[in-house]
Amino acid sequence: MKAIELIGLTKVYKKQAAIDQVNLSVENGEIYGFIGPNGAGKSTTIKAMLNFTYPDQGTATLLGLDSIKDAKEVRKRTGYVSSDVRFYPHMTTGEILQYVADFHQIKNSKQQIDYFIELFDIDRQKKMSELSLGNKKKVAITAGILPNPELLILDEPTNGLDPLMQHRLFEELEKYNQKGMTIFLSSHDLNEVQQHAHRAAFIRQGKIITVQDITKEKSLGKVITLIGDHIPLSLFEKMGAAILKHQGNETRLFYEGDLHKVVPLLGDESIEDFTVTNPELEDQFMALYEGGAAK
DSSP: OOSSEEEEEEEEEETTTEEEEEEEETTTEEEEEEOOOSSSSSHHHHHHHHTTSSSSSEEEHHHTEETTTTTTHHHEEEEEOOSSSSOTTTHHHHHHHHHHHHHHTTTTTHHHHHHHHHTOOOTTTSGGOOHHHHHHHHHHHHHHTTTOOOOEEEEEEETTOOOHHHHHEEEEEEHHHHHTTTEEEESSSSHHHHHOEEEEEEETEEEEEEEETTTTTTGGGEEEEEEEESHHHHHHHHHOOEEEEEEEEEEEEOOOOOOHHGGGGGGTOOEEEEEEEOHHHHHHIIIIIIIIOOO
């Protein structure tokens, strides 16, 4: 049984496909990344697979359950943190979390709530309307984790969080994942997905363009920065490298092949210096979404 299986999932708004024939499969116990820039279709995919909006085509199965026919059971066993956090504005954070605990009939809820309040530095007396985006997100994350769901779906969870809270969040997610929780992490931040996910799907303009195994670092490629005049860039392009940026005497290339094959080219006398690094967010997006850009 798959934790998530989407087959041909399609949603059309005003004759324009927000997502188009999305096929995606997540194994039980995975941390699965869902990568794409804003507007790529990440949130629409999540809403369609959770039956928050009806797909125009295709099916979504979560934990072996049909997302439409078995929607009630799916929601019992699935946690969800929206990118757009909205709670009852006049309730305090403590009241919200207690409400979640009571709704899910969580035993020893006070102890668990106290743990998360300390972990994420939440002020339990403040009303939701008084909170910043980051503090609202911390409450939403706690509400999503608190019931200990089999499947946790996170839509841009670190948006608004400072680096310390991001670190604490992923430490906590790793603990739950090791206990068997499947985590679906939607993000536009390649770095956090690269650090924590096992696999990731990349979505562009509503379509899945590739699925990569993050555990194999080379699958995300390397960025080669070359310094020098009159570098034979065509030779690197023949090897499959994409030019990310060319300005002055500096050229940045994205290369997914065997580095041993490109090493001999680095000995060209026109190359004054070079570095080989892991791709940053901008590099990966330019390679996957724009195919590189020469300037």
